[in-house]
Amino acid sequence: MRKFKEFIIEKLILLCGLASIFFVALIFLFLLKEGIALFKYVGIGEFLFGKKWYPISEPPQLGILPLILGSIMVTLGAAVISIPIGIACAVYIAEVAPSKFKEALKAGIELLAAIPSVVLGFIGMVTLVPWIKQVFNIPTGLTALSGSIMLAFMAMPTIVSIAEDAFYSVPKTYKEGALALGATHWQTIYKVLIPASSSGILAAVMLGIGRVIGETMAVMMITGNAAVIPKTLMQPVRTLTATIAAEMGEAVVGSEHYFALFAVGIVLFVISFFINVVADLFLHQKKV
């Protein structure tokens, strides 16, 4: 009887494990099936590098280059803001902060991660957007820059907490060795701790960027959603994610537009898969 119980439990757990793989595979297959159907109508090159996204004109023009560039621009902007701040913050928490303040900071950063993106988007819309409009004296504050700033807030918790773990995993002897040679605290951080934890820091950066690329709600609310090829950060842009979210509801099932949105989903999937793989490689890299 006990053996039977063991058997049942083991198989149940196995089933749960398999289920997660099964669902991922299903989702992927569905995405692939719906997305690939598009290429009956539009060539893959035309789709990826076409400069015009007019899905409901007749005939529809389905080039996603503006969307890809929009995503890249917002992501790069967010990366430029969040990476230095995030890493500096991790250094401060891991190395400099007195223990009480450290706890408060960590709690604060976790809280930042807990804010729903729609709330961040909303706050950005009523505070950041008018501010940017006024400061740069441009017709609208709904720009790539606004999106980058808000997304930087969302990437920061990931970057800080993973980079911080990377710092803690550096053997204490490295730090002591540097200090015993007469290095200052900053020299120790800059020349020993950061190089020694570089793979972890890179992984933190990649995961932060992964989060930014996949983010939808906040960018949709504050980047202006104009599907044109952006020339500066001060222009409205539309990202891949926002396009799917905004248009899926009105696309006719089975139309070219509908398939095109799935194809956009494949592009996104490939990008974030690639980023995650790279992050994983860094995270599990053996130190020589």
Place this chain on the structure above:
Amino acid sequence: MVKISVKNLNIWFDSTQALKDVSLDIYANEILSIIGPANSGKTTFLRTLNRLNELERQFRMEGAVDYDGVDIHSLDTQILRKKTGMVFALPLPLPLSIFDNVAYGSRMHGIKDKKILLEIVEKALKEAYLWDEVKDRLSTSAFKLSGGQQQRLCIARTLAVGPEVILFDEPCSGLDPISTAKVEQAMILLKETYTIVLVTNNVKQAARVGTRTAFFLSGEMVEIDKTERIFTAPADDRTNDYIEGKFG
């Protein structure tokens, strides 16, 4: 001449007392060996001298440590640590070439001139008794060296910064007898120029290289005397028992 003078040193980590009222003088150009079983406070004592203990959060200290007659707490920490180099139990080469490893500290302290660096590196490697073994391959990775060579490389790295005192924290605990002998030979040569404090688990090593030997037990210094005297006629029975291997 007294190089470092320790008076009534008490150290606590949190509520545990690691050192109890230790007073001793370290003379210039001697090798002072500190022996004692695990948890006797000998490493804590060593790390007090270059203020490395103060990295621990719950560290508390009473008493005075004077370096050349000046309280170490009134010296700049970086300068103190430059003057008192430390060699750790495990060799810790950096993932750089042999040359860059030795030049690391000097570069950090702002020396950039290639010629000067080369002189410093050569002198340090010679003093660490390693020059002849590596002079033809200074640009190869330090990881290619054997354990004993790596440890002597670390000694050279410490010397390159220009210390006056060198603290050895069980430098041979991971080495084979032949490598150990080479490190010991280096220490005896270094004594001419530097003051050496050697913490060791190996009683015989203290007997071989120490000018004087101190015996620590449970945070107290039981006795300190000339090495020959400690090993032939120690004043305290506990010292005798430890040396003869009755506990430890």
